[in-house]
Amino acid sequence: MIKNISVLGAGTMGHGIALAFSRFGYSVKLYDNNISYLNEVPSIIRSEAEQMVRGGLIGDADVDNAMANIELAPTLEGAAEGADFIIEVVPEILELKQEIFKTLDPLCGEETIFASNTSSLRLKDVIQPLSEKRKARSIICHWFNPPHIIPLVELSNYGNMPEDIFKEVYELFLSIEKKPIKINQDVAGLVSNRLQNALAREAFYLMEEGVADAEDINDAITYGGTAFRMSVAGLTEIVDMGGIDIWTSVAGNLWGDLEDRADANQFLLDMVKAGKLGLKTGEGFSVYPEDRRAEIKEDFNDRLIRHLRDIV
Ligand SMILES: NC(=O)c1ccc[n+]([C@@H]2O[C@H](COP(=O)([O-])OP(=O)(O)OC[C@H]3O[C@@H](n4cnc5c(N)ncnc54)[C@H](O)[C@@H]3O)[C@@H](O)[C@H]2O)c1
Structure with missing residues (x-):
């Protein structure tokens, strides 16, 4: 069961993804290698959550709960610790995503699911440095900006992921009131x-x-x-x-x-x-x-x- 989520990269997409999970009670660790920026991110997330209150989507108490569920992780090792589901949201550079996944693989528990928010790279390329076991627990989860508002998330339903793990990820997104869709073939740009x-x-x-x-x-x-x-x-x-x-x-x-x-x-x-x-x-x-x-x-x-x- 997925409870602890780590988000790697807190930029345009990453901080909103952290909010999307944290407001539904998931414990979220948020990591970015730009530490001074990372320290500013909670105030950005809070102001976006407050905008959701003004828009009538959530209540005042939800903001504090969402913020309390987010922990900043100053290191990749710290972000990996205890994670059930890790999503990388770093810039769209294949070598960077590969490097992060390669470093993470031995740091994470056997059960940890790896996800990528890539917009244009192929799953098989992003996960190329991973062990075969981890590859079977890896998926593209493609969000839309701003991710705490837009309902759609595209999920790669190809690669080696067994049906039951795919279902677990699919249900994770239902649990945060997203609209997940299955992408059955590895096509550029998804749907x-x-x-x-x-x-x-x-x-x-x-x-x-x-x-x-x-x-x-x-x-x-x-x-x-x-x-x-x-x-x-x-x-x-x-x-x-x-x-x-x-x-x-x-x-x-x-x-x-x-x-x-x-x-x-x-x-x-x-x-x-x-x-x-x-x-x-x-x-x-x-x-x-x-x-x-x-x-x-x-x-x-x-x-x-x-x-x-x-x-x-
Ligand atoms: N921006 C969009 O509209 C959008 C939509 C869907 C998917 N995506 C995808 O999401 C990913 C991130 O895009 P973005 O727009 O949020 O980028 P961004 O540049 O706004 O944010 C990336 C963050 O990653 C951090 N970072 C860079 N190198 C890092 C490292 N080695 N370790 C940890 N953090 C690192 C940066 O400091 C930055 O805060 C890309 O793959 C992109 O294709 C973006």
């Missing part, structure tokens, strides 16, 4: 990012061609057939509502006309070159004045929290 990028490729193409401007394309997504409907019904229910015959005719008429490029659009590359990276540099598709960035990020999370409250 959700592939879907998101199929939409992004078409949207960027339409912007580039001037078919509609960015604001109207955003509105088409938010208020139309994709995000608005799909946020309550996914895809297949919408197809059933419309009729398989209609969707099949539209596929025949339209799919050949859709964008199929393999590389990012020139205007995106130009934005990167000009340092227009979005919120973090103050300009992307919109402008974000430095003194308003924290407030803008908070507003973004507030909207996600309101949506989560509506759908749970």
Whole structure:
């Protein structure tokens, strides 16, 4: 039974993952090799938990309980000690993830389950330095930012993991009110990012061609057939509502006309070159004045929290 969880890397994803587990009573050890940053992380987690209180997702007492369940681990050895489930959330560099898993393997008990939050690496590569026994207890658990709010977690249902251990991990995510899904084949980008990028490729193409401007394309997504409907019904229910015959005719008429490029659009590359990276540099598709960035990020999370409250 999984009770003690260690999270390795406390950055964009790691600290939110710690909160997602700790608020449901799991004991969480949080490790980061940047010690001065690690010491600041509890105040970041607390303010995010307080935002969940304001959003009506949790109560005041839940914040203190969640914080009490998090222990900072200043060393990897300390993080490994007593862990039933360890998830690495360090930068997306294969050699770094391999090195951490290799160091951890002999430090952990035989039963410890290893998980990776990798967005783009293959499970078999990340776990390559592990013993065969540990490989059978290793899994990709792919979260979405911000992980304490977004319900979906993609779980690799391939590799050598026996069914009963997979089930244990699956139930772990149910117990923290996440929506785990099984990914049955080792495909790049798993499922959700592939879907998101199929939409992004078409949207960027339409912007580039001037078919509609960015604001109207955003509105088409938010208020139309994709995000608005799909946020309550996914895809297949919408197809059933419309009729398989209609969707099949539209596929025949339209799919050949859709964008199929393999590389990012020139205007995106130009934005990167000009340092227009979005919120973090103050300009992307919109402008974000430095003194308003924290407030803008908070507003973004507030909207996600309101949506989560509506759908749970
Ligand atoms: N950011 C996202 O939206 C997102 C979404 C899903 C998955 N992921 C994946 O999650 C992982 C982490 O991404 P992130 O955005 O949180 O990165 P990040 O850079 O924000 O955080 C990584 C953290 O790891 C720490 N770190 C670096 N080397 C370390 C080491 N040797 N030992 C311990 N800690 C170390 C850093 O100090 C930093 O705090 C990546 O694999 C990424 O692909 C990210």
